[in-house]
Amino acid sequence: MDTTYLLDILGNENRRNILNLLSYRPCYVTEISEELKVSPKAIIDHLKILEEAGLVESFHDQHGRKYYQIANNVMIEVSISPISFQVEVTRVEAGADEQKMLRDRFHGDRISGDVVERLKYLCEEAQRLAQTSLELRETQRNVQNMLSEVTSMSIEIINEVAADQIEAEILYLLVKGPVSFEEIAGRLNIPLPVARTELARLMKKGLVTYRTGQWSIA
């Protein structure tokens, strides 16, 4: 599935409200419909879409009533800057080895057989991990801050040294990393001969360099 398709799915307020509701407890259709004041028919359609995307799943309770719950751990990160637009989707699933290690760790000697104590311990671990996650997000924010500033300084210099708009656009592209000749022409929507002439000119000025099929800032 195209990862950005998840953004289509989350771009609907009712579907976000359903996910929010299910994050508190598994629910059946009528319950969701009443809570969100949306027709059961519409709820069923939304649940179908969420189910197909692997975000929710259903099960039947002992009375045969069908419940829905969130199926997966998914992280979606969108980062937008003047020279980049990125969508990253991570389906968080611990591998078999990782799972075993974690289970050994939490079921190991350090925890008594007492169920309540084990739950309390897990609970503390969960809160500690949530805190670490918050701190990582903060660090990520700082790194993105610096990246954004470095990028805008690069753009300033590029606007200073570029002879025209096409030169500037080629240089913006190269700031992000080495790029092939065809990609430059494709990205900037310019004919190959034009790209060739422009790159030759930039090379002459000592602004770009070419190595193993890739162009980069000199």
Place this chain on the structure above:
Amino acid sequence: MDTTYLLDILGNENRRNILNLLSYRPCYVTEISEELKVSPKAIIDHLKILEEAGLVESFHDQHGRKYYQIANNVMIEVSISPISFQVEVTRVEAGADEQKMLRDRFHGDRISGDVVERLKYLCEEAQRLAQTSLELRETQRNVQNMLSEVTSMSIEIINEVAADQIEAEILYLLVKGPVSFEEIAGRLNIPLPVARTELARLMKKGLVTYRTGQWSIA
């Protein structure tokens, strides 16, 4: 603005395509329309929405032609798990102090006055920061993995110890952190007296505890 509103905006493929295009170069309406094969009228509407959300901005070139470009650094993180649905939006803007520090750093003694060398240096910095960002994302993924595993183990134990569905739902809620009495009743959509009875029963079993207005796992 409601932060989740950004998800509505990004939940449209044409708008995502516009952002992607603008991340390569500033564009004018006709250009976007031709590239994406979408009518100029529709492009103008999308640009208006993106502009109102502070994601794009326009400027006029020397010939008076109106160009659009991405205005801001924004990060949107959505995390979905069986017991949580969170949307975090960070508008990345370096504060005045931070900006000054960064500028001093990059304009300082360590870099010669040569513009090309400065651009090259910034470019290396940008790629280094992008790499750090990737590594942080990977670490975040691992933390989320562990959190997800700890959570699913807590859910297993809860399903073992809870006498009924309501008890289980209360305990799921408390795994995420201490919660007030009113929040429990509100979240689970149960009357206050029912919540009171349930919590008293869980307390008697030694599963929950109450301190300074908040309930938590014992």
